Ligand SMILES: C[C@@](CO)(OP(=O)(O)O)[C@H](O)COP(=O)(O)OP(=O)(O)OC[C@H]1O[C@@H](n2ccc(N)nc2=O)[C@H](O)[C@@H]1O
């Protein structure tokens with residue numbers, strides 16, 4: 317039986333994000349431990365003669381015009397590289413907050429490439445697919461096969477899957493968009509300038525407890541510039557830190573989404589309920605990461 321042409325586009329969480337410096341081309345070299353959440357958007361592909369997209373779901377109105385959607389950008393880039401690529405209409409259910417540091421658009425684009433690969437019998441390691449991912453956006457390659465990995469370079473160097481233990485988390489977004497380029501700009505590095513810092517410690521094979529210990533020693537270098545641009549990020553981090561059992565609270569990506577880590581699912585769920593009550597207008601999800 318053929319595989320169904322539907323897939324989840326999970327939220328991407330940067331458990332750590334170390335900026336090593338700014339390259340001559342303006343992009344920043346990163347070292348980031350990336351994991352994926354149990355919550356996300358959903359994408360389906362209905363095979364057809366032409367490429368099209370229909371977007372629904374609670375955050376659809378925030379995702380910009382359909383023609384600029386990263387789903388179509390990724391699909392077009394692949395079609396330019398694979399002669400006779402079979403395409404169709406994508407149906408996206410958009411649930412993740414937009415411009416939120418959790419790579420919603422990147423994960424949607426990667427999901428589109430997975431579905432096109434399935435429809436066309438291409439491997440996910442096919443060079444055209446890899447290239448289309450990289451050209452769609454810095455975060456797309458790590459989302460192609462969404463399993464926890466180290467991401468390096470500007471996002472194009474992807475390590476092997478790490479098989480991390482499941483982490484129990486709450487994701488909090490104050491529903492304010494934060495633009496990624498503005499946050500990188502606010503770091504204030506000149507092209508060619510490096511930031512000193514230790515190499516990222518190895519995390520493969522650690523227990524959940526030991527992993528959280530290592531994460532506590534890490535950081536997100538974009539947190540300070542993002543907080544300066546959007547003070548609600550500091551508020552979200554403070555509220556997470558005050559929930560019982562919170563072992564670590566940190567921002568993901570360029571923000572504004574913050575995550576808290578907890579020892580088990582029940583403690584995370586309770587923290588999620590508490591935060592939803594405190595900030596009913598915010599996007600709050602208890603989930604697991606791996
Ligand atoms: C910061 C991260 C961390 O995972 O996540 P998000 O906050 O987007 O989720 C990513 O590096 C974002 O990836 P993505 O959002 O795909 O970035 P792109 O669209 O390729 O680039 C947007 C802009 O961000 C800056 N940029 C991006 C990646 C990078 N390594 N260095 C950069 O300087 C550049 O100014 C670029 O023009």
Ligand SMILES: Nc1ncnc2c1ncn2[C@@H]1O[C@H](COP(=O)(O)OP(=O)(O)O)[C@@H](O)[C@H]1O
Nearest residue numbers: 380385386414415416417418419420421422424
């Ligand atoms: N499928 C999509 N989902 C969300 N945003 C999209 C999508 N396609 C294009 N965009 C555009 O990409 C920008 C970044 O969105 P997103 O991927 O959600 O950011 P982040 O990586 O910071 O979470 C948005 O401003 C939006 O206009």
